[in-house]
Amino acid sequence: MTTTNQADTLIGAVAALIKTDLAPITSAVDQEGRYPIEFLRKLAGAGGFAAAVPKAHGGLALGLGPQIDVISEVGRECGSTAFLAWCQSTCALYLLGSPNEAVRTRYLRAVATGERLAGTGMSNTVKHLAGIENIHLKARRQADGYVVSGSLPWVSNVGDSHLAIVAASVEGGGYVMFAAHGDAAGVSLHPCPDFAGLAGTQTLNIRMKDVRIPNEDVLAHPEQFPAYMAGIKPAFVLGQLGMGFGVIDGSLRIIRESNVAGAHVNQFLDDQGDALANEAAALKASARRLAAQADEGGAALIDVLRLRLAASELTLRAANSAVLHAGAKGYLMRHPAQRRLREAVFVAIVTPALKHLRKEIHALEQAAAEAQAA
Template identity: 35%
Template sequence: MKDMTSLAVLIQEQLKPFVRRIDAEAYYAEEFLKSIGKAGFLNSDTGVDFSTEVHVVEEVSKVCMTTGFNLWCHLASLTYIRNSDNRYLKEEILPQLENGQLLGGTGLSNPMKYYAGLETLHLKATKTNEGYRVKGQLPSVSNLGNDHWFGIIAEVSSDQRMMAVVPCNAEGLTLKAKLEYLGVNGSATYSCAFDDVTIPEKWVVSHDVDTFINKIRPAFVLYQIPLGFGVTEASIASIRQVCNKQGGCNDYLSIQPDELERELKRLRTETYKLAGGEGLFQQWKHLLQLRLRTAYLTSKAAHGSMLHQGGAGYLKYSAPSRRLRESYFLVNLTPTVKHLEKMLHHAK
C-alpha cells in the first residue's frame, strides 16, 4: 500500500473546507478528485493496487461520502478500461484518467440490474461500419462533467450486448442535472439521453459484455465497501464525542460504539484480505456478503450517532444528519440491499 501522508494533506486542505458546500449547495469537488490522480494514488503501471485504492475511498468517505462516491464512480470507469483489450483506451484514455487529467463515471446501474434479472437494458445499439449508434436514456449517471468519460452497456441483439466509454461532449448526448435527492447532490449526477450517438470502434470496451461483465463486477462491488467504512468510522467518532453528555445517559442506548468497532474491524480485515490477494475474483459470494454487511452496519452506525447526538444531530446540515442521509444512499446504491439479498439467495 502506498504512503498515505500526502492523501491526508489533500483531504485536509482541498476537501474538508468544502464539505458543507458539497452537502448544502451541491458543490462538486472536481479539483480534489483530480488531485488524487495527480498524487499517483491511481497509477496501475505495475498492476492495480486494490488495497491502496480501497483505502483512499475509505479515507475520503470519512470526511465526505459524496466525494467518496464520486471517487468510486471514477474507479469503476478505470476498471472497465483496465480490463479491456482496446489499445486506444488503454494507451490514450486510461493514463489521463489515472493521472488526474480526466475524470470518469460508471453508467452501469441499469446494466448491473439487468444482469441480476431486475430490469431490461435502457440503451439499444445498432452496428455500423465505424462502430455503433446508441439510443435510449439512463436516468442517473454520476461524476460527469465537460471533460469526463463514462461507461455504457447497450443491447445490440437478443444475444449480444456491447460496452463502451463515452465522452460527455459526444454529439447527440444530452445531459440534464439531477439535484432533487435527499443527499449526495454534490455528486455531479445527470440523466443522459442518447439520440443516435455515434460510438466509434476506438471507444468500444467489449463487443461481448455477457462474458466481460464477470471481469469487472468484483472491483465494481469492492470499491463500494469502503464508502461504508468511512461513514461508519466517522459515526463511531461522533458517538464517542458525546459519551459523557447529560449525565452519561447515552450508556443506556442499545447501539454502543464498542460493538460497532468490533464489527467494523471484522469487515475491514476480510475486505483488505480480499483486496490484497487473488480471492477477489474467486469469492464473489463472499464479496457480496461483505458489501451487504457493510451497508447494514453503516446504517446502524449513522442511526446510532443520531441517537447519541440528540438535538445537535437534528440540525439540517449537521455532520450526523449528513452521514444518516449518506447511509441511506449507500443502501440504495446499485447493487442495493434488496438487489444484494436476491443475488446472495441465488449465488453459488
C-alpha cells in the same frame, strides 16, 4: 520502499489533502451541491485514483486494497466525495480490464491520473443482468462501431468534458460496454430532481440519440461481454466498501465526540461505539483478503456480495447510532450526524442496493444447492 510503506505514504498524503482542501467545503458539497472538482484534481495528483493501476499506465501498482483505503479515507470526511473517488477509480479499473488494447491506450492513463474525469453509468446494466429492470440503452452494430440511443436517469461524475462508461443491449443479441464523451454529437446532459443527499456528485440524466461509438471506444463487444463483466464485477462491488467504511468511521467519530458529555446516558443505546468499531474492523479485514484475491482474479462473487451486504447493514446501524448519540443536535441539518445518516442510506441503495444484494446472494445460494443436489 515496500508496498505497505508506499500505501501508508499514499494514505498519509490523502489525509493531509482532505484536511486542507476537502474539510473546509464539505458542508457546501452536501448542502449547496458543490461539485468538488478542485479537490478531485488534487486527489488525482496524489495518486488517489490509481492505486490499483499498473505503473505502465500511470498508476501506483499497489492493488485494490489500498484503493479501497483511499476511498474510505475520503469518506471519513465526505460520503459524496468518496462516491466520486469510487466512480473515477472504478472507471480506471473498467479500462484496465478491457480486452481491447485501443480503448486502454486511449483513456486508461488519462482516467487513472485524473486528466480526464469519468463517471460509471453501469447501474442500469447491473440491475438488468440481475433481472431487476429493463436495459435503457440500445445499440446497432456497424463495421466501424455502434450507433446508440436511449437514456440513463442518473449517472454521476459526468459533464461535457467527462467520459461516461456505460453499456447497451445490441440489436441481434448481447451487450456492448463503451466510453461516451459528454460533448459528443447526439449526447445531451440534463439535471436530475433534487436529491436528499449526494447533490454534489455531478449526477445527471444522459440522453443519447443516434450516438456513434467507434470501435476504439469499446471496452467489451457482445462476444467479450460475459467474461469481461465477470472479471470486473468483484472490483466494482469491493470498491464501494470504501464509501461504507468511511461513513462508519465518520459516525464513530460523532459517537466519541457525543460521549464526552453524554456517555452517562448514551450508554443505554443499543449500538455502542466500541462494538461497532470491532464489527467494522472485522469487515475491513475481510475486505483486505478479498481485494487481494480480486487482484489475482480469484475472489468468489458470493463472498464479495455478502461482504458488501454486511457493510451496508453496518453503515446504516452506525450512522443511526451516531444520530441517537448526538441527540437533538443530530436532528439539525448542519450537524454531521444528519449528513452521515443520508450518506449511509445512499450506501444501502446505490447499485447493488441492499435488496439487490440479497436477491443475487439468494440466486447464487439456490444455484449452488441445486448443483449439489444434482
